[in-house]
Amino acid sequence: MTPVMRHEQVADYVLGTLEPAQAEAFEAAMARDPSLAQEVAEGMRRLHALDDTAELLAADDALWLRIDRSIGQVERPGERRASALNAAWDSLRFWRWAGLGGLAASAALAAGLVALVLAPEPAPRFVAILVPADGSPAGAIVEVDADGGARLIPLQDIPVPEGRALEVWTLPSPQSGPVSVGLIEEARRADLAIGGLPAVGEDQLFEITLEPETGSPIGRPTGPVLFKGLTVQAL
Amino acid sequence: MQRRLDQTAGTGFDYADALRRCAKGERAALRLLYEQDAGAMLGVAARILRRRDLAEEAVQDTFVQVWRRAASFDPARGAGRAWLFTILRHRALNILRDGGREEATDADLLADEPDDAPDPEAVVVALDEASRLRRCLEGLEPQRRQGLVLAYTFGMSHGEVAATLRVPLGTAKSWIRRAFLQVRECMR
Numbered sequence: 001m002t003p004v005m006r007h008e009q010v011a012d013y014v015l016g017t018l019e020p021a022q023a024e025a026f027e028a029a030m031a032r033d034p035s036l037a038q039e040v041a042e043g044m045r046r047l048h049a050l051d052d053t054a055e056l057l058a059a060d061d062a063l064w065l066r067i068d069r070s071i072g073q074v075e076r077p078g079e080r081r082a083s084a085l086n087a088a089w090d091s092l093r094f095w096r097w098a099g100l101g102g103l104a105a106s107a108a109l110a111a112g113l114v115a116l117v118l119a120p121e122p123a124p125r126f127v128a129i130l131v132p133a134d135g136s137p138a139g140a141i142v143e144v145d146a147d148g149g150a151r152l153i154p155l156q157d158i159p160v161p162e163g164r165a166l167e168v169w170t171l172p173s174p175q176s177g178p179v180s181v182g183l184i185e186e187a188r189r190a191d192l193a194i195g196g197l198p199a200v201g202e203d204q205l206f207e208i209t210l211e212p213e214t215g216s217p218i219g220r221p222t223g224p225v226l227f228k229g230l231t232v233q234a235l
Numbered sequence: 236m237q238r239r240l241d242q243t244a245g246t247g248f249d250y251a252d253a254l255r256r257c258a259k260g261e262r263a264a265l266r267l268l269y270e271q272d273a274g275a276m277l278g279v280a281a282r283i284l285r286r287r288d289l290a291e292e293a294v295q296d297t298f299v300q301v302w303r304r305a306a307s308f309d310p311a312r313g314a315g316r317a318w319l320f321t322i323l324r325h326r327a328l329n330i331l332r333d334g335g336r337e338e339a340t341d342a343d344l345l346a347d348e349p350d351d352a353p354d355p356e357a358v359v360v361a362l363d364e365a366s367r368l369r370r371c372l373e374g375l376e377p378q379r380r381q382g383l384v385l386a387y388t389f390g391m392s393h394g395e396v397a398a399t400l401r402v403p404l405g406t407a408k409s410w411i412r413r414a415f416l417q418v419r420e421c422m423r
Contacts, residue, residue, distance in 0.1 A: 007412070007416060008412050010415075011411070011412040011415035011416060012412070014387075014415065015383065015386040015387050015411060015415060016324055016325065016328045016386060016387065016390060017386050017391075017392055017393050017411065019332065020328075020329050020332055020333070023325065023328075023329075041317070041318075042419075043415070043419060044317050044318075044320075044321045045314055045317045046368065046418065046419060046422050047368065047387055047418070048314070048316070048317040048320060049362055049363070049366055049368045049369075050358065050362070050368070050384070050387055050388050051275065051279050051320045051324075051388075052275065053358045053361035053362060053388065054275065054278035054279045054281070054282045054388070055278045055281070055282070056274045056275055056278050057274055057277035057278045057281060057287075057290070058274060058277075059269065059273030059274045059276075059277050059294070063273065063291055063294065063295060064266065064269055064273070066291075066295050067265075067269065067295050067298040067299065068262070068266075070295065070299050071262070071265070071298070071299055071302045145307075147304075147307045148306065148307035148308075148309060149304075149306050149307050150306070191258065191259075191260070191306055192306075193255055193258050193259060193306060194306070195254065195255065195258055195305065195306045195307060195308045195309055195310070196251065196255060196308075196309070196310045196311070198311065199309075
């Protein structure tokens with residue numbers, strides 16, 4: 001994209017004069033290019049006051065009920081993929097257990113796993129495999145999508161004593177220190193709240209610690225680190 | 236501070252916090268957003284779509300998307316309220332470009348009297364007098380200002396703006412784009 005085209009497309013997108021197909025293509029470009037997304041967000045912010053010149057209309061409970069009903073059926077980003085991934089891991093364990101898989105089967109399975117990870121959009125951009133310090137099998141995966149969604153996918157049951165919970169942390173930068181991105185009462189798949197943080201990059205630390213059931217009281221990990229790992233870029 | 240940046244002046248409503256809670260699956264936070272802004276959103280959608288039923292559809296779709304995408308909201312990148320209305324405007328525009336408005340019957344139209352033709356200057360004077368956006372818009376050539384406002388607030392395409400302003404398509408296009416860039420520069 002030349003600088004002029006870029007400016008024009010930002011203008012067209014912010015003002016809403018792109019055709020739906022063009023707008024979609026532009027959104028894909030934004031997902032790849034944070035500086036473009038930044039430019040668009042800035043433009044949106046500047047013109048946002050125009051929205052408040054519209055007449056205020058009454059929004060009733062019937063409309064809310066329709067919304068409430070439809071979000072009950074909404075699949076959160078990653079839900080479908082996560083279950084497919086779990087199934088793949090189950091079969092991975094099966095192959096390992098059987099010990100007979102051989103190279104071909106593992107290769108096919110690996111290809112299948114990659115396909116599962118990549119097939120439904122948004123594809124994960126980074127993956128971290130969280131392992132315990134003693135080198136025993138991995139406890140969980142963290143997936144981070146190109147669109148900023150992230151989730152924890154446990155790979156094994158993690159014992160949680162009464163009155164405690166699992167807290168997930170990441171380290172966006174050494175200066176910021178660890179930031180809590182999720183609290184779960186047991187090992188289960190969970191969306192991680194990375195929305196307010198700088199975009200996840202390669203070699204970013206994620207870890208799970210054992211904390212009081214309402215989360216660490218000081219906003220920093222206090223309990224033992226159960227699993228940790230660094231992000232790597234997904235294919 | 237991100238938090239301060241994300242509170243809309245006057246209301247004190249914390250959009251970043253509500254969106255963070257939506258991302259965690261708290262429906263009560265989405266409901267708060269609804270109470271806070273659904274009325275304003277309906278107004279914005281109705282100005283573009285001119286039909287109450289389609290405006291409601293746009294608002295409904297917007298809240299569903301906000302619920303799904305709350306985790307991807309980046310407070311460092313922009314105010315939460317602008318983000319909500321961006322989703323809304325694009326949803327309304329998609330409904331509009333899909334031809335929703337063509338199927339309107341008279342009864343569905345909110346108010347489409349001849350004297351109710353889109354009036355971009357009325358939009359500009361409805362902006363807060365002290366606002367920078369208003370000053371910057373008022374600094375533009377009238378037709379460029381009108382082109383920008385017609386596109387943004389009434390959801391007009393380049394072609395519709397050209398017809399309204401009675402200029403060739405290419406002229407309308409470059410006026411609108413240039414107006415946008417000028418406003419952006421002016422507000423920096």
